[in-house]
Every structure is written in C-alpha cells, then in structure tokens.
Amino acid sequence: MKNFHPYLYPAAGFVCVNLLSFFQNRLLGADAVALMGYVVPSFVGVVTGCVVSACFTWHQKALQEEKEKNDQHSEINTRHEAFLQTFPQGVCTVDGEGVCLQINEAFLQLFDCKSDNVLGKNLFEVIDKEPSHLKKIIQGTPLKHCGEYKLYKLDGCPVKVSVSLYPSPFGTVLTFSEVTLTIFLKSKIDFLHNHEPFCGFLNLAAWKRRVEEAYAKSCTDYDCRNFLFIVDIDRFKIINETVSYAAGDHYLKDFAQFLAFKIGASENICRLGGDEFSFFLLDCSHGEAQSFGQALLQDLNAFETSCQGRVLKCSVSIGGCPISAQLRSFDHVLLGAEAACNFAKESGRSLVRFYDPEQDEYRENHGQMEMVSHIQAALAGDLFFLRGQRIAPIMEGRGQGGMEILVSMRDQSGATISPGAFIPAAETFDLMADIDRWVVQQAITWMEENAEVCASLDFISINLSGKAFNQEDFADFLHSVVVQSALPAEKLCFEITETAAVKSCDKAIDFIHKIKELGCCFALDDFGTGMSSFEYLKNFPVDYIKIDGSFIHGIEHDEISQEIVRSIQRISEKLCVKTIAEHAETKESLVFLQEMRIDYVQGYIIDKPSPLT
Known part of the structure; x- marks a missing residue:
C-alpha cells in the first residue's frame, strides 16, 4: 500500500474539494461565478494533496534509511563481537584513563577473572599492580608493540605476557599473549620437527644431517675416524605375536632408553624402523669401535623389561661401518652398516660384524651398492x-x-x-x-x-x-x-x-x-x-x-x-x-x-x- 502514497493524498484532496464544490453548486446555481467556485477549490485541493503526499513520502523514506543503517550497524557489531570472542589472544579496549570498555573470553581466561571484575574499572588497578612502563605507554606513546610484562591474575598470581597496542578512534586496543605458553609451543614444534615422538630420538632427516657432517669431516681429515652402527632386535615380532602389541611398544621404549644410556649421547641415535636403531661414534679407532660394539652387544643381550606380568627379552645383531671417504656418500655408509648387520644375522644372530668392501662376503654387496x-x-x-x-x-x-x-x-x-x-x-x-x-x-x-x-x-x-x-x-x-x-x-x-x-x-x-x-x-x-x-x-x-x-x-x-x-x-x-x-x-x-x-x-x-x- 505504501507504493500508492504519492497518488493517494492528491486524489483524496481532489475528491473532498469537489464534493464540497458540488454541494455549493447545487445551492448557488450553474452561473459562471458558481463554476469558478467549483474549479478553483479543486485545484487547491490537488496541490494541497501533492504537498502532503510529498512530505509524508520523504518522512517514510528517511525512517526506512535510518532503520537499514541501524540494522547494518547492529550486524557489524554482532560480527565484531563474534570475532572478538573467538580471537585466540586476550583483547581489551580502554579509554585514555585506562578504564576497561570491552574484553573477550580469551582475556578472561588468561587473567582468570570475570567480566564484572574488569569492565568499567581501571585496567591497571586490576592486572598491573607493580610500577611499570605499561600505563605510561598506553597514556602517552602510540606504539604498536609494548614488549613483555609481568602482570597479575585476579588471585594475585603473576603471568608473563607479550602486550601489543593499537590506537583507535574508540579507545586503545590491547592484545595479550602468554609468553610461557608461546615458548612452550615453539619448543614443542621445534622438537617435533627434528625428533620422532615414539622414542624421542632424532628423526631420520635431522640425524642424517649430523651423520653427513661427520662424513664431510672424514673426507677432509683422513686421521678422523667415525663409525656408524645399526642395532637390529632379533625376532622382535615374537613379543607382538605372543604377548601383545602394547607390550612390544613398551619393550621398544625401555630398550631405547637403555640404548641411549649406554651410548651416552641420545642426539646421535635414530630409530630407522620398527625394531632397528642406528647411532654413530665420533673420533674412535677401528679397535675402539670393535671393543665398544662387543661391550654394547653384551649389555643389550642382557637387557630385559616386564609388561603385563611377562618378562620381555630379546637378543640383538649389530653391524658397523666406518664413515670414510672410501664410501662415496652417506647412503653408502648406511647401506654398508646394513650389510654388516645382515651378515651378523645370517651368521647366527647375536653377533657384531663390521663392513669391509675388501672381504669376500661383502664384495658382492659392495657391487650391488654401486649398482643402486x-x-x-x-x-x-x-x-x-x-x-x-x-x-x-x-x-x-x-x-x-x-x-x-x-x-x-x-x-x-x-x-x-x-x-x-x-x-x-x-x-x-x-x-x-x-x-x-x-x-x-x-x-x-x-x-x-x-x-x-x-x-x-x-x-x-x-x-x-x-x-x-x-x-x-x-x-x-x-x-x-x-x-x-x-x-x-x-x-x-x-x-x-x-x-x-x-x-x-x-x-x-x-x-x-x-x-x-x-x-x-x-x-x-x-x-x-x-x-x-x-x-x-x-x-x-x-x-x-x-x-x-x-x-x-x-x-x-x-x-x-x-x-x-x-x-x-x-x-x-x-x-x-x-x-x-x-x-x-x-x-x-x-x-x-x-x-x-x-x-x-x-x-x-x-x-x-x-x-x-
């Protein structure tokens, strides 16, 4: 009906005035003076109706525009509030005196408080109980990053946070990130980047970089002797099949800790596969490597642990290979140690063997390595x-x-x-x-x-x-x-x-x-x-x-x-x-x-x- 407003009021004015003129005409007669008394009021009625209609239409349009503008502002505020509440960092808006105007859920969790404890109150009296530069920076210098500060939760417990500041027309916006958590997460990410989570040893990529450094040193310094070892647990699958896979995992973790204890440098160890580990020794002669391998074999063969009421014990086979320029790359060194370990298993298991391309039993393997x-x-x-x-x-x-x-x-x-x-x-x-x-x-x-x-x-x-x-x-x-x-x-x-x-x-x-x-x-x-x-x-x-x-x-x-x-x-x-x-x-x-x-x-x-x- 609102679309007919521009026409409704002029028509109403025209009808009303003409009805009045009609009755007037009946009383005065149909002479010229009476006719003018009929036409002029009609014209006046039409004009009056148009003016009234225009004013009403303008007023309605202004009201509609105001309503749409308010709806847009309401939607923007709703989205802003939703974004603010889901933001992972603590956010707080304060005025020039430090009075808290707005906060999000992350802020409340970080400082262990409720909105009633903070909103409308001076922020510095709530979380900044010691003299610091934070209040001066907020009230004075328009910086985007303030630095790291020791602030306080509602119960008085200190918390170290990184604070960033963003001036705005509506006040100063502060963001808070817990430094302790950030450092922990960064260290965790760095650890997982270089380590495998099961045993905590270096993953293959990180461990390979360390071995390649040792190989590069061996290529330039011929007096430097380093050795790579592979330790293979003999018949490990028996534990999985006769006890349980959980018992197998338990044995592997305990075995890994014992191996790290015996070697004394866990950063030199890598878990190659399910039951196969590798490590390297730096600056040792061939005789020292052989003695170490034999002693390690005895210790690992004596190792045992228990799980689910069962004693778990396995023997191991060990293969060693010198990290030297005679083998053309890290891959050849690893394959040489693998060949020595396989030879130890083929020779009866529970043995230590060292790779030597000049020995008959390794000559064919060396040729195959070259063919790879x-x-x-x-x-x-x-x-x-x-x-x-x-x-x-x-x-x-x-x-x-x-x-x-x-x-x-x-x-x-x-x-x-x-x-x-x-x-x-x-x-x-x-x-x-x-x-x-x-x-x-x-x-x-x-x-x-x-x-x-x-x-x-x-x-x-x-x-x-x-x-x-x-x-x-x-x-x-x-x-x-x-x-x-x-x-x-x-x-x-x-x-x-x-x-x-x-x-x-x-x-x-x-x-x-x-x-x-x-x-x-x-x-x-x-x-x-x-x-x-x-x-x-x-x-x-x-x-x-x-x-x-x-x-x-x-x-x-x-x-x-x-x-x-x-x-x-x-x-x-x-x-x-x-x-x-x-x-x-x-x-x-x-x-x-x-x-x-x-x-x-x-x-x-x-x-x-x-x-x-």
Whole structure:
C-alpha cells in the first residue's frame, strides 16, 4: 500500500474539494461565478494533496534509511563481537584513563577473572599492580608493540605476557599473549620437527644431517675416524605375536632408553624402523669401535623389561661401518652398516660384524651398492628399455607362439647393463617395485602401439618380481592398468618365478586368481629349481610352466636332465598346463625336446633378445 502514497493524498484532496464544490453548486446555481467556485477549490485541493503526499513520502523514506543503517550497524557489531570472542589472544579496549570498555573470553581466561571484575574499572588497578612502563605507554606513546610484562591474575598470581597496542578512534586496543605458553609451543614444534615422538630420538632427516657432517669431516681429515652402527632386535615380532602389541611398544621404549644410556649421547641415535636403531661414534679407532660394539652387544643381550606380568627379552645383531671417504656418500655408509648387520644375522644372530668392501662376503654387496645409484638414475632419467624374445611352438597344432618382454638398462654413458647385473641389487635394496611398475606400463603401451604384432602372437609374457605379491596395492595397480588398456586380456601372460611363488604361496595364489579373473594368463618361471616343485605345482592356477634352463642346456648329453624334463612334461599334461623350455641353444636339444612333446621353446636357437621399437 505504501507504493500508492504519492497518488493517494492528491486524489483524496481532489475528491473532498469537489464534493464540497458540488454541494455549493447545487445551492448557488450553474452561473459562471458558481463554476469558478467549483474549479478553483479543486485545484487547491490537488496541490494541497501533492504537498502532503510529498512530505509524508520523504518522512517514510528517511525512517526506512535510518532503520537499514541501524540494522547494518547492529550486524557489524554482532560480527565484531563474534570475532572478538573467538580471537585466540586476550583483547581489551580502554579509554585514555585506562578504564576497561570491552574484553573477550580469551582475556578472561588468561587473567582468570570475570567480566564484572574488569569492565568499567581501571585496567591497571586490576592486572598491573607493580610500577611499570605499561600505563605510561598506553597514556602517552602510540606504539604498536609494548614488549613483555609481568602482570597479575585476579588471585594475585603473576603471568608473563607479550602486550601489543593499537590506537583507535574508540579507545586503545590491547592484545595479550602468554609468553610461557608461546615458548612452550615453539619448543614443542621445534622438537617435533627434528625428533620422532615414539622414542624421542632424532628423526631420520635431522640425524642424517649430523651423520653427513661427520662424513664431510672424514673426507677432509683422513686421521678422523667415525663409525656408524645399526642395532637390529632379533625376532622382535615374537613379543607382538605372543604377548601383545602394547607390550612390544613398551619393550621398544625401555630398550631405547637403555640404548641411549649406554651410548651416552641420545642426539646421535635414530630409530630407522620398527625394531632397528642406528647411532654413530665420533673420533674412535677401528679397535675402539670393535671393543665398544662387543661391550654394547653384551649389555643389550642382557637387557630385559616386564609388561603385563611377562618378562620381555630379546637378543640383538649389530653391524658397523666406518664413515670414510672410501664410501662415496652417506647412503653408502648406511647401506654398508646394513650389510654388516645382515651378515651378523645370517651368521647366527647375536653377533657384531663390521663392513669391509675388501672381504669376500661383502664384495658382492659392495657391487650391488654401486649398482643402486645406476638403478636410481635409470628410474629418474628413463634409462630402462624393453627387449623382446620369441617363444616358438615346437609341436604342430600349438598355435603361433608368443614373446617374452625383458627389461634392460643403460648407464649414463649409454652402455647396456644386463638384467643379471642390476636385478639382484634392485631386489636387495627394494627397488624392484618401481621397476615392476615401469615395465608393466611400458610393455602395455608398446603392445597398444603395435597391435599388428600382438595379433600375430598367442601371448606376450611380462616378468613380475617376487616383491609384487608383498605389495598390498600392486594387484590393484595391475588390475587397473589391464582394465584401462585396449588390449585383449587373454594376450597378456605374467611370469612369476617358482621360488617367489613358493615363498609367498597363499599371497601368490590370491594374486593369480584376481588377475586371471580379467582373462590374463600366468606362467611359472624357472620351474624345477625349487625343493618342492611338484608338491606346489598342483596348487598354482598357472597356464604355462617354463622349465628352468639348467635342465635344457646340454640336455642331449645329460640323461638325468632328460628324465626330469620328461616327468615335468607328463605332469603338465595331466594338469592341462603347457610347457616352455628355456635356454634352448642347439639343434640337437630341439630334437630331444620335440620327442618329449614339449609345447614351446625359447632360446638363442630360436631368437636372440632385441630392443622393442
């Protein structure tokens, strides 16, 4: 209705005046004088109505604008109050005399008081009971930061706070932060940045920096001898499995404290893994390091603690490695100590061993350590490449045969490194997972780009390492890659070694079943090398058996190998599994293999591996 106000009052004035004039006209008659008495009042009524309407409309608009302005101010005040109350620092607004005008909840908590104790009262009489510069600064100098002061809670207890000052048109705004809490939180953050919380030792990154400093000193000062040790708790999982995981955690914490006590410098210790610790000694000779290692071994083997009414005790194995320029980096030093510790465990456990690249037992490990850097560079620089080798049918009616995809590597100079040189190092130092994924991705990409080659073959096999079964997400990764590819799944055959399959029997069987659901095939590689080959063969749902090359090489002259291959072939026929003979190199061997009814042959007599293009 308010939208019609500009028209309502003029219309009302017009109607009222015209009604009055109408009755006047009836009384006076319809002469000219009477007509003027009718028109003039009408005009006056309209003008009067317009003036009244304009005044009323202006008044209503002014009232509406005032209401909207008040609502905006109310909303701003509400937001300001909400922000003030949630602000983590204590906030207080005072006038020029120090009278408190406004406070927030954090202020009340900091000084342990209620709003009635502070609002409307002089702030300095409440919290600043000793002479200080705070009152003078607030009343005089317009600084933004006052500094740190000892103020007082309502009960008189002192509290050290950092005070900041912000002048405003409505008074002086003060913010208060408890210095004690700030220092504590900063120290806590600094500690967690450099330490792992479970045992309180340096984390790997911080500890590595300390060891690298020692390594750098060893490289410049050849008289300086430092040693890195690794302590591995033998059969620690027995505590977790026979007592409880809580008891295992209790043992680890007590063991860590005892280790720190024996070493005397907790900042030199790092927890590498669940039950593996490492520490370093500075400025000691090889003889001193050996003596210390033996004494520590005896002390740690004698250590015991109790939890849940059970006595907990384990032995340890210790490996040591000199931090010297002979080993090219910190990683090589750590790997050397790891190799020495592993050798101690392999030698019977509860022993101390020191790494020496000149000793026979470490020479192979040293070569693998050198190979690790090449593998890492190949993964980062795309220096791996694929080769293919034909698998031909030897019996009629066995189809078109297949091809095995092999992985090779180049070093940074371009020289080819054979799989036999880098695969053992990759397996030892847990790099096979990355290589497996690279091979699968690249092999499937090549097959998609060479569809005509794939169509001319019955299957193309890809090798998987034994580590694949122990990776929780590798089966999902392989499943996803196969589903997303445009390849017929039945063309894909994945090879797993007999040794790896037997070692992780249940996991291998579950893995094979999951991938075979897509239509893929599986081959059991290097068959015959295991101790229980035939016992496990019936349990693996494979499609092909690749007879190990040690039985095929020189088979024409070895009657024992002939009988072993014949028995493998007979059992494979019963299981409806096809056989592939590896490393066939002579025509004479082909004759024997054909007589034994082997299905496929692979070897230099058929085809030599060549790069896939």
